[in-house]
Amino acid sequence: MTSVATAVPATARRTGDARNAAVVTGMSAVTAIGVGLEEYWRNLLAGACGIRPITRFDTTGYPLRVAGEIPDFDSARVPSRLVVQTDRWTHFGLLAGELALAHAGVDPAELPEYELSVHTASGSGGNEFGQRELQALWAEGPSRVGVYQSIAWFYAATTGQLSIRHGMKGWSGVLVAEQAGGLDVVAQARRSLAQGSAVVLTGATEAALNPAAFTSQIAGGMLSPVGEYLPFDEAAGGYLPGEGGAMFVVEPAERAVARAARPYGVVAGHAATFDPAPGRGRPPGLRRAVETALADAGVAPSDVDVVFADAHGHPSADAAEARVLTEVFGPRGVPVTTTKAATGRLVAGSAALDVVTALLAMRDGVIPPMVNVRRPAFEIDLVLGRPRPAALRTALVLARGYPGFNAALVLRAAAQN
Amino acid sequence: MQPTEFTLTDLVEIMRSCAGVDEGVDLAGDIGDTPFVELGYDSLAVLAFQARIQERTGVPMPDDTVTHMPTPNAAVEFVNRQIQAGVR
The missing domain is CATH 3.40.47.10 (Thiolase/Chalcone synthase)
Structure with a gap:
């Protein structure tokens, strides 16, 4: 201590x-x-x-x-x-x-x-x-x-x-x-x-x-x-x-x-980016948000134990996010889940809920599954069917907002007393 | 049919329905001479009461009426004076 x-x-x-x-x-x-x-x-x-x-x-x-x-x-x-x-x-x-x-x-x-x-x-x-x-x-x-x-x-x-x-x-x-x-x-x-x-x-x-x-x-x-x-x-x-x-x-x-309060986790890194206008030939800003947030937290992609994805649900948006995840973490390189299939997409509420959910996952050493999804379409390691036990030290939460907002937040487990 | 009298009970019903009640305040108690602000109602809330009083009694309640009604009793007296004076 x-x-x-x-x-x-x-x-x-x-x-x-x-x-x-x-x-x-x-x-x-x-x-x-x-x-x-x-x-x-x-x-x-x-x-x-x-x-x-x-x-x-x-x-x-x-x-x-x-x-x-x-x-x-x-x-x-x-x-x-x-x-x-x-x-x-x-x-x-x-x-x-x-x-x-x-x-x-x-x-x-x-x-x-x-x-x-x-x-x-x-x-x-x-x-x-x-x-x-x-x-x-x-x-x-x-x-x-x-x-x-x-x-x-x-x-x-x-x-x-x-x-x-x-x-x-x-x-x-x-x-x-x-x-x-x-x-x-x-x-x-x-x-x-x-x-x-x-x-x-x-x-x-x-x-x-x-x-x-x-x-x-x-x-x-x-x-x-x-x-x-x-x-x-x-x-x-x-x-x-x-x-x-x-x-x-x-x-x-x-x-x-x-005051002897329990710390559930540390806000370790954040980045916000905005997509280029359509037709500019430049990629969307999500990958830059992920990499910048990891750098802000001082962690490498290999340190990340779980990703709470934006998980938009529109095929083109899913493809874009899956591409970023495979580029940064490698194919099936990190467990990926979302709360949104269970709660609906809550605008800003989902991102806040994902922060809380990531901290609970760290607390209890378990990744919650995403409901209803049966046939994964991408080379990412989706947590499906049942909760997945895992020792979680670092979590990445992603959010994208219409029309072009991207944000990434890195949470780390707090040092235990 | 416009009422010939406006009572404290009428006002409390309006207060309760259009602005709610602060924790720790009992509108059924002796609140007639307690300033609205001490009952937890700010100037916006009093403006809301005025709109409803006008709707119910037909007495015009321009915005500056707020200065005539610092307390529930003052508000009831003001409205009844206007009714008796035929200001509708």
Whole structure:
């Protein structure tokens, strides 16, 4: 066990110093296969699939009627004062944030409020709330638009509500980069620690199962026309959307050690890239993101024990990701899995959920399987059928977002006390 | 049919339905003279109450009405004065 430095000035903190490494000390998950960390993890390992008929709106006339909907989400778990003034995505975020802080054993009320930060990612914002108010506007007139429309739809709403609820007044913000934002925000949390934050609540949730958001995803042309999400499978034909995500608590390693908190893993490396415009003849940016993130973490491809893939599910996107994985790691060079076939694709929520899932996999020494996939179409080592026991020290999480975002995040097991 | 009187019970129902209730606040208690802000309702919430009061009573509630209603009782009295004065 390393010695504990308790009086390092905030300005002296550097991310490269092991004592000041960003460690995750608390996690939560809100998904179609479980609300709550352990319920989600147990169901994921058991091969549960949360793809089911959509009940949140009448899907008559829509080309697709299934998604990773969270059944019977209990909004009574969110303060009623906040339920009426926020979107469903913020309800998920408020619950996930509260659960993550509790899991970390962090009570914000006991800490200096300006050293507590909230950084979330959001790809969809408050579509459901916004649609309801716009319908009232056009059907009944401006006097029927509720005042909370002014704040509920906005991407930063979840960060703001978490900040207010827990008195976390340090540097806070929101990142919008579709799926990739859920990894980029973890890098933002690491930056926040380097700038002096003591604790950062970070992650992403989404609730895009409403007509406005669903229609925009249909218009994107990448949804499965037959209601099956089979990434990397010969039968892959597109993705299915879902709702939910994850939040987690990040703090400096020295702080976690000083308060005897369990570190689930270290945020070791990150990179974000953007694809060149179509027709430029240059390759997409995913490989550069992977290599740059590995370099940032100071690890070689051979050190990586598992990859949580973007696993888009559209054949062309799967081919592009599989190519990067075989180029960097060699054919079948590293186990590859995804949570998305079980939960649906959650915009930024999936990337955050994959961070949590990778840390749980390290904790328990087991890689969760991807559900439903039977016929792998590429030379990559997919974890199928049942959980795969493995000693995991280093995990790579990937995310790609429309229209060209790429992000890679390297997580390492924390040194055990 | 517009009501001839607006009561604290009417207002509490509006408060509950359009803005929720803060933890630790009992709207069934003696809250008539407690400022809205101490009951956990910010200025946005009071604007939401005004829109609903106008809808229910027909009394016009322009934005600056907020200065006349710092507490639930003050709001009820203001609305009833307007009703009695025939301002609808």
